[in-house]
Amino acid sequence: MHGSRLRRNFLTALLLGPAAAWLVVFLVLPFIAIAVFSVGERAPEGGYQAALTLAQYANLPARATAFWNTMVLAPVGALACLLVAYPVAYYLALQAPQRWRLILLALVVIPFWTSLLMRTYAWMYILGGRGIPALLAFIGIEDIRLINTPGAVLLGIVYGYLPLMILPIYVSLERLDRRLLEASADLGATPISTFLGVTLKLSLPGVMTGFSLVMILLLGEYLIPTLLGGGKVFFIGNALVDLFLQSRNWPFGSAIAITLVLVSVVVLIAANRISTRVSGARRVDLI
Amino acid sequence: MSKSYRDGLPISPENFVDQLMRLKRGSIGRRDFLGLTGLGIATAVMAREIGIMPTPAFAAENLGDRMSIATWPNYHDPATFENFKKDTGVAVEVNVFGSNEEMLAKLQAGASGWSLFVPTNYTISTYKKLAIIEPLEMAKLPNFDGSQEDPRFTSEGTIDGTTYAVPKNWGTTGFAVNTKKLTKPMTSWKEFWDTAMAEGDGRTMVHDYQLTTIGNALKYYGYSFNSLKQDELAKAEELLLKVKPHLFAVSSDYQPGMRAGDAWMTMCWTNDGAQLHRDIPEIAYVLGKEGGEIWTDFYAIPKDAPNKPAGYALLNYLMNPQIAVKEHLANGAPSTDARVNKLLPKEVLDNPILYPAADLLTPLEFGAAATLTDPGRAELMARFKSA
Numbered sequence: 297m298h299g300s301r302l303r304r305n306f307l308t309a310l311l312l313g314p315a316a317a318w319l320v321v322f323l324v325l326p327f328i329a330i331a332v333f334s335v336g337e338r339a340p341e342g343g344y345q346a347a348l349t350l351a352q353y354a355n356l357p358a359r360a361t362a363f364w365n366t367m368v369l370a371p372v373g374a375l376a377c378l379l380v381a382y383p384v385a386y387y388l389a390l391q392a393p394q395r396w397r398l399i400l401l402a403l404v405v406i407p408f409w410t411s412l413l414m415r416t417y418a419w420m421y422i423l424g425g426r427g428i429p430a431l432l433a434f435i436g437i438e439d440i441r442l443i444n445t446p447g448a449v450l451l452g453i454v455y456g457y458l459p460l461m462i463l464p465i466y467v468s469l470e471r472l473d474r475r476l477l478e479a480s481a482d483l484g485a486t487p488i489s490t491f492l493g494v495t496l497k498l499s500l501p502g503v504m505t506g507f508s509l510v511m512i513l514l515l516g517e518y519l520i521p522t523l524l525g526g527g528k529v530f531f532i533g534n535a536l537v538d539l540f541l542q543s544r545n546w547p548f549g550s551a552i553a554i555t556l557v558l559v560s561v562v563v564l565i566a567a568n569r570i571s572t573r574v575s576g577a578r579r580v581d582l583i
Numbered sequence: 584m585s586k587s588y589r590d591g592l593p594i595s596p597e598n599f600v601d602q603l604m605r606l607k608r609g610s611i612g613r614r615d616f617l618g619l620t621g622l623g624i625a626t627a628v629m630a631r632e633i634g635i636m637p638t639p640a641f642a643a644e645n646l647g648d649r650m651s652i653a654t655w656p657n658y659h660d661p662a663t664f665e666n667f668k669k670d671t672g673v674a675v676e677v678n679v680f681g682s683n684e685e686m687l688a689k690l691q692a693g694a695s696g697w698s699l700f701v702p703t704n705y706t707i708s709t710y711k712k713l714a715i716i717e718p719l720e721m722a723k724l725p726n727f728d729g730s731q732e733d734p735r736f737t738s739e740g741t742i743d744g745t746t747y748a749v750p751k752n753w754g755t756t757g758f759a760v761n762t763k764k765l766t767k768p769m770t771s772w773k774e775f776w777d778t779a780m781a782e783g784d785g786r787t788m789v790h791d792y793q794l795t796t797i798g799n800a801l802k803y804y805g806y807s808f809n810s811l812k813q814d815e816l817a818k819a820e821e822l823l824l825k826v827k828p829h830l831f832a833v834s835s836d837y838q839p840g841m842r843a844g845d846a847w848m849t850m851c852w853t854n855d856g857a858q859l860h861r862d863i864p865e866i867a868y869v870l871g872k873e874g875g876e877i878w879t880d881f882y883a884i885p886k887d888a889p890n891k892p893a894g895y896a897l898l899n900y901l902m903n904p905q906i907a908v909k910e911h912l913a914n915g916a917p918s919t920d921a922r923v924n925k926l927l928p929k930e931v932l933d934n935p936i937l938y939p940a941a942d943l944l945t946p947l948e949f950g951a952a953a954t955l956t957d958p959g960r961a962e963l964m965a966r967f968k969s970a
Contacts, residue, residue, distance in 0.1 A: 427843075
């Protein structure tokens with residue numbers, strides 16, 4: 297008895313060990329280092345110099361615009377993603393023929409096998425002067441500039457993060473009990489009110505998962521706005537890159553990074569709360 | 584059937600340039616590039632057949648079999664390193680960097696693993712202050728001849744009589760203009776900034792680099808490129824904030840935009856200007872008559888270099904004018920060494936992009952170490968970018 301429990305504990309530790317070690321080495325230790333940096337000072341030649349001060353945090357307003365831009369980009373980008381992803385997920389889960397479903401799902405996931413940097417670079421050339429504008433000029437529409445516009449950034453974001461939104465919504469729609477839809481129709485509901493009252497409501501956990509997943513990633517996004525937006529709008533991600541690699545003000549960069557992590561945690565908790573309140577409490581199960 | 588000389592070539596010139604651009608963007612590695620273009624095989628064959636490579640004077644010293652160099656993208660003739668390996672048995676691993684600050688950060692962190700690297704003039708005093716570069720033993724560099732170097736370009740490599748770095752090549756920071764789109768001739772930074780807000784609206788790029796973007800905004804008012812004065816920087820900031828909404832992009836990767844015709848005008852370094860003009864003749868390179876930046880890239884050896892003998896051997900090899908001339912033909916930047924200039928073809932020396940007239944060079948300033956590390960300028964740049 298005693299021996300088998302010990303053995304089970306040992307087995308648990310053995311199985312959890314690699315993941316735990318990975319988290320400690322690559323998440324906890326760097327986080328502690330950044331927390332220590334954030335109360336330090338910038339050395340005269342750049343880098344970090346030991347100190348115990350909250351000056352870096354007091355200086356946060358100097359990046360207020362970057363925070364504000366990020367707080368706007370993240371929800372707007374996630375919402376745009378959602379609007380495109382929901383019909384796709386709906387079709388995949390409820391309309392697509394069974395034998396096509398797997399192939400279509402694979403098509404959603406396959407672009408992920410290529411790095412986001414490469415795919416965003418490809419968009420630079422598609423939207424650039426020798427891409428779509430050249431085609432438009434061919435049919436007589438001259439001097440259209442697509443690259444380095446807010447529309448290009450939005451397109452890049454929707455394209456880059458779409459699978460992360462489609463998959464959770466697909467999963468929640470796929471589990472939907474079809475009999476609920478029939479019941480709704482039998483009771484005289486129009487297709488629209490069935491969709492709003494049944495389908496949408498029951499898929500909300502998936503929507504919230506996808507939304508918070510995309511939004512958290514967008515809080516740290518800097519690549520797409522730099523490559524497709526021409527670096528003209530400054531996000532927190534851009535501020536961090538500049539502070540670590542250009543002006544090498546590590547303590548200030550660390551203070552911003554810590555603040556960003558805290559904001560992300562708050563967003564996650566809030567999304568979780570909303571998701572449970574809206575749908576979880578009213579979950580209906582027909583056996 | 585055509586009888587063009589191109590028939591039977593392993594690769595067309597257009598395809599070669601495409602592969603070169605892919606290499607530059609990092610889409611393919613150097614190895615892939617050499618394979619795709621046939622350069623690797625060509626080099627290997629050439630090096631074996633023609634025994635032109637000089638033997639280093641100290642070949643007796645044990646050089647090991649590998650070393651690593653940190654440098655800039657598209658900055659060397661790949662054949663140089665292949666030949667060096669043939670000569671000495673030392674394989675050279677090339678690390679490519681995007682900015683001096685990244686190089687400094689890596690060296691400061693320690694254990695970079697480099698035995699040679701390519702810092703720009705304004706960083707050398709900082710490296711010396713941080714004691715992370717080696718005073719060079721000139722006896723190990725017999726191919727270097729200080730008397731043949733233009734002192735204007737070499738002075739920052741020597742601090743208090745000790746040489747810490749020897750020059751690779753020099754260049755300028757001006758601007759490139761698509762003269763088909765912006766037909767009014769321009770000669771000054773004042774015209775650059777004014778045009779950006781008028782005919783060049785939505786088509787102008789500035790560097791994502793505080794040294795040059797703030798420096799060239801200061802030139803609008805005739806102030807020093809390196810100014811750290813509060814009132815002068817305030818004026819430059821005012822100009823930058825005014826120009827910001829008219830810009831096409833804030834980015835140091837300006838070749839794609841200029842080549843595609845989306846951007847009509849950009850701040851530009853010599854080698855990029857030469858490459859753009861070579862491929863698209865209507866793109867001109869202009870040096871502002873008020874002045875601006877002149878720069879020299881140097882070779883230096885880190886204090887903690889794991890293979891100093893090989894670092895010295897490669898440096899000495901690169902200082903051989905016969906080798907250096909190929910380097911210059913490959914990367915397009917002008918040389919500091921009179922012996923190399925003698926070997927360069929006339930059309931290179933007459934190219935005003937590479938070797939501008941003396942009266943345009945006179946007002947140019949070297950970037951200063953204090954300019955680069957100044958926190959005030961870093962914050963100004965952040966305000967400009969977030970405006």
